[in-house]
Amino acid sequence: MTSSLGAGPWAGKRRTRRPLIAAAILVLVGSGLAGSPALAAHPEVSLAGSNFEIDTNANLKVDDAAPSIDWASVTESRKADKPTGATDDSFGQGTKEDTAVPSVVDGSIPPNKSDLLTFGVYLETVGTDRFLHMYWHRVQEPSGTTNMDFEFNQSSTLTANGVTPVRTAGDVLIQYDLSQGGTNPVLFLSRWVTTGATSQCEASNSLPCWSDKQNLTAQGDATGSINTTAIPAGEADGLGGISARTFGEASVDFNALVGGDQCVGFGSAYLKSRSSDSFTSALKDFIAPEPTNINLCGTVNVVKTDDATPGAPLAGAVFQLRKDNAPLGGSPGAEDTTVGTCTTAATGTCSFGNQVLQGQYWVVETVAPAGHDLASPPYQLVTVTTGQTATVTFVDPRQRGAILITKTRKHAASGSGSHPHAGVTFTVNGASKVTDANGQACFDGLLFGSYNVTETVPAGYVADGATTKAVLVDNKAGCSDSPYVGETVAFGNTPLTDLSVSVDSQIDGGTASTITCTGPGGGTVANGTTGANGDGSASATNLPPGTYTCTIVIDP
Known part of the structure; x- marks a missing residue:
């Protein structure tokens, strides 16, 4: 099965495998764990802890019961090479592994070298363990050794050749080396190094370079095999009939590969063949990079x-x-x-x-x-x-606030000072409320901001100040809060008085009078004169409390 890289369908389960010891020397052992699954029914060299079948005679089909997996049962990243012949691309002009920008040319691959067909890559997750599986497929077995290199790159930016990615520190090169006629490959690991001493380079005398080779097989962190017999097309997972010694597979402990960095990711991988065991030998055929998305990590973003x-x-x-x-x-x-x-x-x-x-x-x-x-x-x-x-x-949610209005009035019958004023209408933000018996009205659910509080002054009263007051709401509150913690504003009113003074001559026309009333400031608030019959009056309305003086002059 092919597609993008992913975890196996039985991730989280384990099976007991034959462990690797010393440079690809295999020892078959039984499991010492109580209740462990039975060993595979056919020979395998799979890594301990992995469910992936690396068969001593490499193949693609699942040979054992679940949780065993193989290439035919997983969804791997797979890439085919260009057709064999004049249009097949390869590395030329002496390109070697340390060449940062390989030279890409067209042309047939010599018959004594590996002419590549396909490669595949798959990342398996079993609990907290991860295993990187790879395979290569070629046209024919070369006359010499088999030397396949899988390169894994983090960057998606292409080099000047427009094919291979720009290498960055930490990129990985896994080398699959198999002697002529051999069946047990040795796998090595090198990392792309960009800083530090050149002594860490495997072959180059300058940076950047591939680091000293690390023998993964000897460490027990890798295993591999080659098909010693032909694979029928019906068992080749879409690759067609496969001749003997033209299909190889390998597994690497991914955790050992990347160390403690669980989130290291490789965006693409490609396969290339070397002309000999020497790390400095020329590179020949290659299969262009294929996106792999080898990464167990993702991104979490928040929108507020x-x-x-x-x-x-x-x-x-x-x-x-x-x-x-x-x-x-x-x-x-x-x-x-x-x-x-x-x-x-x-x-x-x-x-x-x-x-x-x-x-x-x-x-x-x-x-x-x-x-x-x-x-x-x-x-x-x-x-x-x-x-x-x-x-x-x-x-x-945006916080809301409240405005509590307190309304008072002067009322002589109730005693000196101010007293609650019920029944007065106030308007805030288009809504109106009337003060209660305590002279209060409260508005809540108000988004933070400035609000105009407007009083409708009742008849017979004059406002003691502005009838519209601005109140800033910037405190979370509600009218039902106890204690109340919102905004407050106060309004006061004073009752008004009408004044009327009159004179009435007892003898028609007997007297003529003038009336002049002045207010607290000395200004005239009312005046009047008598008519021909000697009667007359002066009046004023809506007078606020104060001292008023009315002077009446009666002239006989």
């Missing part, structure tokens, strides 16, 4: 908005990424471990990066931006998958 329509981005929200440990799901618990934090920028976004190991996590909002509440609930469960980006969106 308020509850407006559309939502506005929010800066300053703090999030934690917590590994969801058993028991899984439900809600975040004390058993979960924090593996990262991020704070949203002005764009309302933040990221935990692309180094999040695949698995299940909680994204938890711990600090909301000023003026906002935490999202409800303040956590989301996210599943991180290899090479994918998981994005979660949190909506923080």
